[in-house]
Amino acid sequence: MSPHVRLEQDGPVARLLLDRADKRNALDQPMWEAIPVLVDEAMARASVRVLVVGSAAPGLFCAGADIAEFAAMTPDPDWRARNQAAIRRTQVTLARSPKPTIAAVDGDCIGGGCGLALACDMRVASPRARFGITPAKLGIVYPLHDTKLLVDVVGPAQAKRILYTAGLLDAAEAHRIGLADILADDVAAAVAELTAAIAATSPHSQQASKAIIRRILDGESDDDTASSGQFDASFSGADFREGVAAFLEKRKPHFPDR
Structure with missing residues (x-):
């Protein structure tokens, strides 16, 4: 090294x-x-x-x-x-x-x-x-x-x-x-x-967004089964539950490390 x-x-x-x-x-x-x-x-x-x-x-x-x-x-x-x-x-x-x-x-x-x-x-x-x-x-x-x-x-x-x-x-x-x-x-x-x-926002959202942007830069222009499924699955994820709870409770969200 x-x-x-x-x-x-x-x-x-x-x-x-x-x-x-x-x-x-x-x-x-x-x-x-x-x-x-x-x-x-x-x-x-x-x-x-x-x-x-x-x-x-x-x-x-x-x-x-x-x-x-x-x-x-x-x-x-x-x-x-x-x-x-x-x-x-x-x-x-x-x-x-x-x-x-x-x-x-x-x-x-x-x-x-x-x-x-x-x-x-x-x-x-x-x-x-x-x-x-x-x-x-x-x-x-x-x-x-x-x-x-x-x-x-x-x-x-x-x-x-x-x-x-x-x-x-x-x-x-x-x-x-x-x-x-x-x-x-x-x-x-x-x-x-x-x-x-x-650091204050969802790591799940960030990493998925980065992967999607990379796919766009690599020439893709529309959703496929994987990206559509990823969007749908996010609504049952831990980050979504925490984000909604924080919004309703009027507090900052605390997203787990990944």
Whole structure:
């Protein structure tokens, strides 16, 4: 396990922290391999309601892949295969994780770092955040899966602008085009407010909604037997009973961990 990435938990909130400040949290092979393992660990904890991906040090998010390692190792085809597999596993695991995820972006969010943020459900950014995906500067082709994550968030025209120019967008521009969902001077406070709101509502509803949205993004457009049955079954579930009881009793609901 890499010493530069770790998982912490505070109540219902798990935090996946990048901790390589001297390299601006650039992602090397051990980090790519560790991240999906930690994401799966967070998702397996019943007490975790939301996962926040961020930096252990303020003023940072992730400068992308470790280009020095990349330059040294890419002549080795076996290393390239392992690297590509680790990056794909990271992106797919995070993008398709069952519980809500948030990227807390308080600095540069570039290349592979921007890919991490795009794989999260939402991005909260500070005014000093900068976003960019820069494979065109290196003659690299961005993977289809990761390109789709970008297109899903900003649309095809903005995705083309970001990829063709390999430029950096400031926080205000990223917010304008939907790359940053919330722009806040105090990222930690904004993330705390958002995670509290998530933790206060039904985990059953959230996880089902996330799965349905993923199906829509994957091209489905109408209900099938499974989704219709899921909707009907929710009316006999524990979260529905608690939600109705809380409404009638004029109190906050207390939903069980999942």
